Amino acid sequence: MSDLKRTPLFPEYEKLGAKTIDFGGWDLPVQFTSIKQEHQITRTKAGLFDVSHMGEIVVQGDKSLDFLQKMTTNDVAKLTPGRAHYTFMCYENGGVVDDFLIYMISENNYFLVVNAANTDKDYEWLNKHNDYEDADVSITNVTADYVQLALQGPRAENILQTMTDTNLREIKFFRFNDQVKFAGITETAIVSRTGYTGEDGFEIYISKSSGRDLWTAVLKAGKNQGLEPIGLGARDTLRFEANLALYGQELSQDITPIEAGLSFAVKVNKEADFIGKTVLKDQVENGPNRKSVNIEMIDKGIPRHGYEVFKGEENIGFVTSGTQSPTLEKNIGMALVKSEFAQEGTELYVQVRKRTLKAVVVKSPFYKREK
Amino acid sequence: MSLPEELLYSEEHEWIKKEGDQVRIGITDFAQAELGDIVFVELPEVGDELEADEPFGSVESVKTVSELYAPLSGKVVEVNEELEDNPEYVNESPYENAWMVVLEPADDSEFDDLLSAEQYAAVIDED
Numbered sequence: 190m191s192d193l194k195r196t197p198l199f200p201e202y203e204k205l206g207a208k209t210i211d212f213g214g215w216d217l218p219v220q221f222t223s224i225k226q227e228h229q230i231t232r233t234k235a236g237l238f239d240v241s242h243m244g245e246i247v248v249q250g251d252k253s254l255d256f257l258q259k260m261t262t263n264d265v266a267k268l269t270p271g272r273a274h275y276t277f278m279c280y281e282n283g284g285v286v287d288d289f290l291i292y293m294i295s296e297n298n299y300f301l302v303v304n305a306a307n308t309d310k311d312y313e314w315l316n317k318h319n320d321y322e323d324a325d326v327s328i329t330n331v332t333a334d335y336v337q338l339a340l341q342g343p344r345a346e347n348i349l350q351t352m353t354d355t356n357l358r359e360i361k362f363f364r365f366n367d368q369v370k371f372a373g374i375t376e377t378a379i380v381s382r383t384g385y386t387g388e389d390g391f392e393i394y395i396s397k398s399s400g401r402d403l404w405t406a407v408l409k410a411g412k413n414q415g416l417e418p419i420g421l422g423a424r425d426t427l428r429f430e431a432n433l434a435l436y437g438q439e440l441s442q443d444i445t446p447i448e449a450g451l452s453f454a455v456k457v458n459k460e461a462d463f464i465g466k467t468v469l470k471d472q473v474e475n476g477p478n479r480k481s482v483n484i485e486m487i488d489k490g491i492p493r494h495g496y497e498v499f500k501g502e503e504n505i506g507f508v509t510s511g512t513q514s515p516t517l518e519k520n521i522g523m524a525l526v527k528s529e530f531a532q533e534g535t536e537l538y539v540q541v542r543k544r545t546l547k548a549v550v551v552k553s554p555f556y557k558r559e560k
Numbered sequence: 561m562s563l564p565e566e567l568l569y570s571e572e573h574e575w576i577k578k579e580g581d582q583v584r585i586g587i588t589d590f591a592q593a594e595l596g597d598i599v600f601v602e603l604p605e606v607g608d609e610l611e612a613d614e615p616f617g618s619v620e621s622v623k624t625v626s627e628l629y630a631p632l633s634g635k636v637v638e639v640n641e642e643l644e645d646n647p648e649y650v651n652e653s654p655y656e657n658a659w660m661v662v663l664e665p666a667d668d669s670e671f672d673d674l675l676s677a678e679q680y681a682a683v684i685d686e687d
Contacts, residue, residue, distance in 0.1 A: 223597050224622040226597075425623070426622060489644070490602075491599070491620050513622060
């Protein structure tokens with residue numbers, strides 16, 4: 190276990206009795222008490238996640254906008270300081286290098302929050318395509334400098350508001366404030382109204398020197414509201430129910446964002462050329478050959494990542510994620526299938542180990558919170 | 561961690577309870593705690609012949625699927641149908657309500673490979 194990386198919060202979750210696992214080379218908590226219980230707490234009250242393993246890369250310089258327009262699929266020109274968006278970095282064939290958020294801190298200063306397991310790959314990919322002088326585009330991996338917390342759930346805002354004079358109401362969805370001061374915490378933080386659970390909530394980035402203090406302070410502030418620390422197990426079931434893609438499952442170097450149904454973050458009509466544009470534009474205009482669909486099991490069994498999907502004798506695709514939904518109490522999955530089988534109501538079969546079990550295509554998302 | 565003295569155990573984290581000529585089988589408290597919330601249990605049918613060390617079913621937690629390995633060869637004479645609708649019994653009551661199958665063992669010599677509570681405790685200490 191000694192080879193695994195640990196976030197600055199490791200001693201805190203050890204104290205709380207978390208069960209940890211090797212997650213892409215990081216020793217991270219999979220659960221504190223029970224995945225189902227933690228899932229429910231986040232849906233109904235609030236949950237605090239340590240997501241410090243996520244990567245942070247800063248792109249700065251006079252040509253940083255041009256550079257990011259070339260590297261990513263969303264329209265970076267639409268960002269203004271204090272706004273963030275979801276985007277992809279793709280290969281020429283349209284497959285995905287990574288999916289991530291870009292925060293525009295100020296003019297010529299962007300903060301990329303990338304998947305932990307992809308951080309080094311992203312950094313190298315960005316550098317490989319950086320033809321600008323250092324003074325025009327500089328790329329810095331600042332992952333080790335930050336602790337990232339996610340506070341998610343219907344009570345997230347109330348809890349966090351007790352700790353700061355910044356009016357959190359003013360931070361709308363996918364916007365952020367990068368100068369938030371919390372009572373008793375030395376460093377200021379970046380706070381965005383974003384998340385990966387399908388609930389309202391915030392993601393908070395703070396210098397690692399203040400990370401443990403902030404974690405402890407948030408847990409304390411939320412104690413009487415039912416706030417609990419939440420592990421990665423529930424993070425996965427929460428994001429899955431909300432149909433939020435996970436790199437390595439719904440997205441990969443072999444699956445395009447269009448196939449995954451995420452064309453909202455691929456701006457094929459933006460002026461700048463970007464890597465993968467030709468393939469992605471064709472898929473947007475003519476429809477992709479494969480589509481991501483939601484399925485619900487009719488027969489008893491749970492679809493899991495990698496299980497094959499059939500229509501009659503024909504192999505038509507595979508399951509990208511699946512579990513028993515804690516909220517819906519149904520066995521559900523996402524599958525990437527040939528487009529002709531993607532219509533709602535289509536019956537298909539999932540090979541669950543030795544058994545061939547019937548399922549049906551249902552609408553997306555599985556879960557949407559009431560506003 | 562509960563580890564009843566009167567039971568036998570396998571290295572694959574099953575418990576085995578002798579009941580006359582038959583044995584009752586389930587998974588241990590240690591196993592259920594490692595797996596987390598159990599949401600699905602797949603068991604063989606009455607009449608199926610199991611072979612020692614071969615998979616005979618599976619338990620699924622929210623996160624993963626784990627095979628169940630037969631600790632002994634033999635014929636299935638009873639299956640706990642209640643687990644189909646109440647998989648959470650595996651977490652709540654691994655040694656009582658969550659028994660999985662009753663077997664008629666085919667080969668008494670296979671009992672020699674099973675572990676006492678003390679020996680099993682040593683196995684999980686290593687894990």
